[in-house]
Amino acid sequence: MSTDNPYTNEGQQRILALVRLLAGHEITGMSPKQIADQQSCSASLVTRDLANLKQAGFAEQTPETNYWRLSPEVVQISLRHATALARAQDRLAEVQQRFSRT
16 A cells, blocks of 8 residues: 555555444454455554554454454444534524524
8 A cells, every 4th residue: 555645654544444444344343364355464464453443442352253343432433423513504504594584
């Protein structure tokens, strides 16, 4: 995974790609081997990346298989985002109604 932009970092980009890869596997999770195969990288890189995601609260292992999945924290971030958008939409509707009164 090379990049032409001097402000990006290959490891950080790989972790972000890992978050996207784990999305949709919240029930069964993915094994490190499956992840390594999908990301075309070594198992040691996957282990390091998963440890970083776990430390940040973004990934966890499933109790049944010890496969990896996104943690609830990632979903909670998206819910906070959706809530903020809904509040902004409500505020915009309020302003629009206030300015459209005759």
